[in-house]
Structure formats: structure tokens, C-alpha cells
Amino acid sequence: MYSFLAVIALERFDCFDYLRRAARIMSEVPEGLYYTKEHEWIRVEGDEVVIGITDHAQDALTDIVYIELPEVGMTCEDMGEFAVVESVKSASPIFAPLAGEITAVNDELEDTPELMNQEPYGSGWIIKMKLDDASAVSSLMSPADYKAEIGE
Numbered sequence: 001m002y003s004f005l006a007v008i009a010l011e012r013f014d015c016f017d018y019l020r021r022a023a024r025i026m027s028e029v030p031e032g033l034y035y036t037k038e039h040e041w042i043r044v045e046g047d048e049v050v051i052g053i054t055d056h057a058q059d060a061l062t063d064i065v066y067i068e069l070p071e072v073g074m075t076c077e078d079m080g081e082f083a084v085v086e087s088v089k090s091a092s093p094i095f096a097p098l099a100g101e102i103t104a105v106n107d108e109l110e111d112t113p114e115l116m117n118q119e120p121y122g123s124g125w126i127i128k129m130k131l132d133d134a135s136a137v138s139s140l141m142s143p144a145d146y147k148a149e150i151g152e
Contacts, residue, residue: 026152027056030121034137035146036097041121044137048103052125053085053094053116056150061087064113070127074102083126094126098136104128
């Protein structure tokens with residue numbers, strides 16, 4: 001009986017989620033992407049880039065409950081804020097790692113912002129951009145550099 005009540009109490013205070021997160025040893029840092037110190041990832045797709053938050057970022061934010069998305073056509077400067085992500089823990093700005101124009105927004109995130117937790121490198125992407133200078137991508141961090149940045 002006691003352990004059944006303990007399980008109910010743990011579920012109520014979301015300790016299972018805490019234990020699940022604590023059991024993670026390392027963040028996922030896929031090859032073939034570029035990274036920023038602000039924990040965004042960038043994937044080059046033809047003449048556009050796709051941008052999202054890293055696994056490390058979504059883990060630190062915990063459960064994401066809302067995102068304020070930008071408008072298609074918005075122009076961003078280097079490290080200009082383009083979105084705000086809200087979690088049960090905090091609200092955090094998201095920055096454009098390079099200057100360019102937003103060409104697409106992941107509207108699915110309006111109804112299911114938790115996709116950024118569940119699939120940060122897949123269906124949890126945030127925007128697509130056409131960069132002012134496509135060669136500037138080479139100035140961003142490699143997966144190895146990003147792993148060193150986050151201590152993994």
C-alpha cells in the first residue's frame with residue numbers, strides 16, 4: 001500500500017520526469033549540423049538553412065509549453081532575437097545565428113510546442129531562413145566544438 005501511494009505522490013510532483021531527465025548522460029549532438037553558443041542548431045538545405053534549439057537546450061528548459069513564432073518575411077540581423085520559447089521553468093529568447101530573411105515558420109509548434117522537446121532536430125525545427133551570406137555558416141561551431149562547449 002505504501003509504495004502505491006509513493007508512486008501516486010511521485011507522479012503528482014513529476015518526479016518520474018525528473019528521474020528520466022537525470023538518467024540522460026549526454027545530449028544528442030548530430031553530425032552534419034552547425035551550432036551556436038546560444039544552443040541553436042543550423043542545417044543547410046540548398047540555399048536555405050533550418051534552425052531549431054539543441055537537445056541540450058530543450059533539456060535545460062524542461063517541458064516547453066509555448067513559442068512565440070516570427071512572421072515569414074521578417075529579416076534578422078546576426079544574433080537578432082526572432083522567437084521566445086516558454087517552458088514550465090522559464091521564458092528564453094531564440095536568436096538567429098546569422099543575418100537573413102525568414103522564409104518558413106513551423107506552424108505545427110503553435111499547437112504542439114512539445115515537439116521541440118520530443119524531436120528537437122526533426123519536427124521540432126522553428127524556422128527556415130535565406131541567409132544574407134551563405135558562406136557565414138562556416139563561422140559556426142562544429143558538433144565537436146559544441147560538445148566541448150557544453151562539457152560533453
